[in-house]
Amino acid sequence: MRQAVSTWLTLRAGPIGNELLIGLTLAIVVLPQAVAFSTTLAGLPSYFGIYCAVWGVLFTALLNPSRVFHGGPNSTQSAVIGVTLLPVAPQFGPDYIGYALTLFLLAGMIQLLFLAIRPLGRFLDFVSEPVANGMICGIGLYMIFKSFPPFAGLPVNTQVEWRLWIAWQSFLAVLEIGNMHAIHIGLITLLVTVITRQFKALRNWAILLGIIAGTLYSEYLNAHLGIGETLVEQTANISPAGFVYPSLPLLSQEAMPDIISIIPGAITLALLGLFQTVAAMRLMNRKSGQFVDARHGIFADAVSNCVLPFISALPTCASFNRMSLMQAMNTSSRLAAASSALFLLALVGFFGEYIAIIPVPAMAAIIMVVGANMIDWSDIKAHFQHRPEAIVFSASFLSVHVFGLFGAVICGSLLALVYAKWEKAHPNVTLEGNVLRIRGNIYYGSLPVIESLYHRANNDRRFDELIVDFSAVHHIDPEGIRWLAEIGRNDRVRFAERRNGQDRRDDAGGRPGERKRKDRRRRQAL
Amino acid sequence: MKLLATGWGKAARLALLIGTLLALYILAQARHDERAHIREQAVKLTPGCADKLARYGLAAGASYTSPYALAHSGQASIKRGYSTEDVRAIQRGCNIIDDLQGQLAADPARERWNSTRFVRGTHTSCDHCHQGIGDKQTAAGAPQAGSLSLAASWVMADMYDQFTGILLPYELRQMQCYINSSNGYKPNVADDLIRDVTAYSRFLAAALDLRFGNHYAEQGIDEVTASSTLKRGDDYVRGAARYKEKCAHCHGPQGLGTVVDGKMQYPAVAGPNAFNQQSRNNFSFVSTILPGFLCRNMPLGEEGSLSKQDCRDIAFYVSNMPRPAGDKDGPLAALWQQLMMRVMPPLIQAVDTWQGHDAPRDTGT
Structure with missing residues (x-):
């Protein structure tokens, strides 16, 4: 029996079968996120999230050549929508929906600007890997914290500031006033998912099995105690939703002052989407071994986000958690993402009433698992090998919880830039006898370091001449040229510029241990 | 069926995770039992609350007649009575309004539902703004106009907030109090802290014979605009x-x-x-x-x-x-x-x- 099952599973897990399985899993994973993000974070009806998870995912899968890419609704973008539109109109109302669509369209057009103006798009590359990983780990933890109240059947705390403290308050609330039936359902889902993940054949089915176990237990409770006794919330029935739901952004003259007031929000929304897409694509390029230019991602996002406001959908951007899942399940083509959209459409269309009975605590448990998956210890360990990287990583991780995601991106990028400049400002300069070797850049930032060593060498009366060797300099700025011209007037100085390879061979040969730590060698030399 | 990774390390990590979940579950069960026990305990009233609730004739029974309404209108307004649990909830709510910081309580955390957890600083109490334990009265015994009365606020439940335009039920308005006026954090809407204060406000409305949906002069504040000076x-x-x-x-x-x-x-x-x-x-x-x-x-x-x-x-x-x-x-x-x-x-x-x-x-x- 066991052999038969595993043979069947191996057969099923053929190339296309595996892609379709990934698609189905993604559809199941994105469904609770779509409903939760649009209703609890963005203040919009649940079909906005669903249509984004269907059409947003399909459009980006078709337009973006990356194998490991999954668009769809995003927690931080949804939070930005809610925060931006809160002062403009009451949530869930027709005005609010109109303004929301306008906001999405503006964001899409700003993203098109990033595509059209190349330097702007290039600016996005300053999100380095430690920044992106710090953000991902931060968001993973944030999603776990955010799931505490629904896990225990409690209303979500809508206070968004001081996240860590609110997470702690929510945790205490779970312990003290959580609905025990909800906690049971959540725990069953969590345990089934975690335990089935340990078996290779069931690994990709773990989330589905967890949800099924949680739902079955919740149905058992409802049958025995009645839903009036258990009070466990279930997913809303979404079967009345059709294929598309056409909509028009609100662009009337009376709305103009409010639309102008939401433009900063639109810029934030657009930037957040692109940052996440570019960062996620860079990460997946490295993990999957396939190289796709991030501009493809910007193109796919920008075009999709200009179309989605007309079919009642949230804006789309790359999803770290679902892409990590795809990567973990070894996806090999875009079929997985495209099929997830179609599966979701089918799920919503044909199995709406079955989706409706999935209890919310089970969904929260799944979001916890997804969040925990985003925290990858091997990545974190790699960053802690190198002190500056560790600082950048920790800063962007912490700032997710202190300044929010946008603050994390800005903070992490600034730190990475400062670090790069700092490294450049300390070039590898050595003085061996009367030879002053300069490696790296000669520019205004590094000149003070070079000059101090030059003056020390110049004052050394043991040698008649001073040889300045800048064979390994790769950039000299105008100030550096003026400095070189000035020291050239000194009779003792002779310039050496050897590009015959002798230098490099020497370097490669001796003292391998010190080659790795250039900075230490420099410090010794100085 | 094959395990993905065998080895003691993996097994230990899995055991640790399940063990942690189990420990948290047991802790949650203990905390729930403790809360249930506190709900069953008799309430030690603050002096202000003992006086107020006695004046309003709070007692368990099949029906409730407000002595205040009888004295002021000469008509007995008979309302549905309170169970013993209701009475305890109302008493705890009154204590919370009168003494949020638990200065008069023997065990503040237990008797006030950990209310200080939601407030930064050691001074804030509901009674500072909602004076007279949420029911400030003039010397003549009439409700004071513009005194942020909790009773009048309860009968205006589900009102639109005039500054944000959001529909805010009474519980959510209470939660807002904790964020900025108390410089703290929102309690969960399902917390006993919120429920008991709601029960007390509701009782006050019954005791003062306020009618649901009406606006009374004692609700909110008489705002002083620059143009009124x-x-x-x-x-x-x-x-x-x-x-x-x-x-x-x-x-x-x-x-x-x-x-x-x-x-x-x-x-x-x-x-x-x-x-x-x-x-x-x-x-x-x-x-x-x-x-x-x-x-x-x-x-x-x-x-x-x-x-x-x-x-x-x-x-x-x-x-x-x-x-x-x-x-x-x-x-x-x-x-x-x-x-x-x-x-x-x-x-x-x-x-x-x-x-x-x-x-x-x-x-x-």
Whole structure:
């Protein structure tokens, strides 16, 4: 029996079968996120999230050549929508929906600007890997914290500031006033998912099995105690939703002052989407071994986000958690993402009433698992090998919880830039006898370091001449040229510029241990 | 079926995870049992609550007739009665309004549902703004107009918030109180803290015979707008003078409140124990609320003695003293305000002492 099952599973897990399985899993994973993000974070009806998870995912899968890419609704973008539109109109109302669509369209057009103006798009590359990983780990933890109240059947705390403290308050609330039936359902889902993940054949089915176990237990409770006794919330029935739901952004003259007031929000929304897409694509390029230019991602996002406001959908951007899942399940083509959209459409269309009975605590448990998956210890360990990287990583991780995601991106990028400049400002300069070797850049930032060593060498009366060797300099700025011209007037100085390879061979040969730590060698030399 | 990775390390990690979940589950069960036990316990009332609830004739029974309504209208209004659990909830709610910090409780955390967890600072209590334990009355025994009555607020449940336009039920409005007016955090809407206060407010409405959906004069605050004054403009300096004359005696020269033997006597209106910058009490945020409160409720015992212009001036002065940043001000503003709250009071006190204006007094922070 066991052999038969595993043979069947191996057969099923053929190339296309595996892609379709990934698609189905993604559809199941994105469904609770779509409903939760649009209703609890963005203040919009649940079909906005669903249509984004269907059409947003399909459009980006078709337009973006990356194998490991999954668009769809995003927690931080949804939070930005809610925060931006809160002062403009009451949530869930027709005005609010109109303004929301306008906001999405503006964001899409700003993203098109990033595509059209190349330097702007290039600016996005300053999100380095430690920044992106710090953000991902931060968001993973944030999603776990955010799931505490629904896990225990409690209303979500809508206070968004001081996240860590609110997470702690929510945790205490779970312990003290959580609905025990909800906690049971959540725990069953969590345990089934975690335990089935340990078996290779069931690994990709773990989330589905967890949800099924949680739902079955919740149905058992409802049958025995009645839903009036258990009070466990279930997913809303979404079967009345059709294929598309056409909509028009609100662009009337009376709305103009409010639309102008939401433009900063639109810029934030657009930037957040692109940052996440570019960062996620860079990460997946490295993990999957396939190289796709991030501009493809910007193109796919920008075009999709200009179309989605007309079919009642949230804006789309790359999803770290679902892409990590795809990567973990070894996806090999875009079929997985495209099929997830179609599966979701089918799920919503044909199995709406079955989706409706999935209890919310089970969904929260799944979001916890997804969040925990985003925290990858091997990545974190790699960053802690190198002190500056560790600082950048920790800063962007912490700032997710202190300044929010946008603050994390800005903070992490600034730190990475400062670090790069700092490294450049300390070039590898050595003085061996009367030879002053300069490696790296000669520019205004590094000149003070070079000059101090030059003056020390110049004052050394043991040698008649001073040889300045800048064979390994790769950039000299105008100030550096003026400095070189000035020291050239000194009779003792002779310039050496050897590009015959002798230098490099020497370097490669001796003292391998010190080659790795250039900075230490420099410090010794100085 | 094959395990993905065998080995003791993996097994140990899995066991650790499941063990942690199990431990948390047992902890949750214990905490739930403790809460259930507290709900069953008899409530020790504060003196104010014992008096108020006795006057309103709170007792378990099949029906409830308000002595207050009978005395004021001559008609008995018979309402559905309260179970013993209801009575305990109402009593606990009254205690929370009267003594949020648990200064009068033997075990504050148990008797007040951990209410201090949701409040930063050691001064804030509901009773400071919602005076008379949420039911302030004039000497004649009539509800005081513009006194933020909880009873009148309950019968206006599900009202639109006039500043944000959001439909806010009574529970959510309570939760808002904790964020800015108490400079703290929202309790969960399902928390006993919220439920008991709602039960108490609801009982007050029944006791005062208020009708659901009606607007009463005692609900909210009589806002004092700039246009309702002689339009001399709000003046910080005038406010400072009036504050020294009328308020500093209790609230301290720098608004840091008065503490005697570790117990708060008069609450802080500035500094780390006060409402924060995004509270509607803050004049710079909403300029009509604090003046309205002052005109109706301050100074204690001499209510109504301040002119409208005085109220605006004092409110302006008070809101310029350093206080915590609001929840939406961000971490940098919070840091700055913390610095101001630490640095300014000793500096100002030093200058005052040097000039000989004020003898140094115990500000009792």
